[in-house]
Amino acid sequence: MCRVFAGQDPEGYRQINRSIRIDGHSTSIQLEATFWGLLDEIAESQGLTTPKFISKLYDEAIEINGQIPNFASMLRTTCALYLRGHRPSVEEQAAMKREAA
Structure with missing residues (x-):
């Protein structure tokens, strides 16, 4: 069973930095x-x-929790x-799509 995990493609655990604008500030997330593939999905x-x-x-996590000690872990x-x-409900998904438009 460990071979499934140990034999994975190293590309999957390669570190990637992306620059994201959060709350008006450019932030680098590694x-x-x-x-990153899952977040894209x-x-x-x-x-x-x-x-x-x-x-x-x-923004929602700050609103709910007040702070985020380790955003990459989140x-x-x-x-x-x-x-x-x-996964979000159909109603939540529709609300997010309306807000994005």
């Missing part, structure tokens, strides 16, 4: 390629660009929740 499912999705996620756990099937 994640593994696999996580999540954003597309919401009808948003990846930068817009990440910015909205940041993005990784967002991907894990997505893979586990935690």
Whole structure:
């Protein structure tokens, strides 16, 4: 079983930096390629660009929690929740698409 994990393509865990504008500031976020691929997929499912999705996620998390001690970790756990099937309802998706327009 470990061969499945150990034998994965190193490209999937290559570190990639992306510059995202959050709250009016340009911010560099470093994640593994696999996580960027998942975030791209999540954003597309919401009808948003990846930068817009990440910015909205940041704003909502600040509103709910007041602070985010490690935003890169939050993005990784967002991907894990997505893979586990935690997805927005149809109504939430429609609201996000309306806000994006």
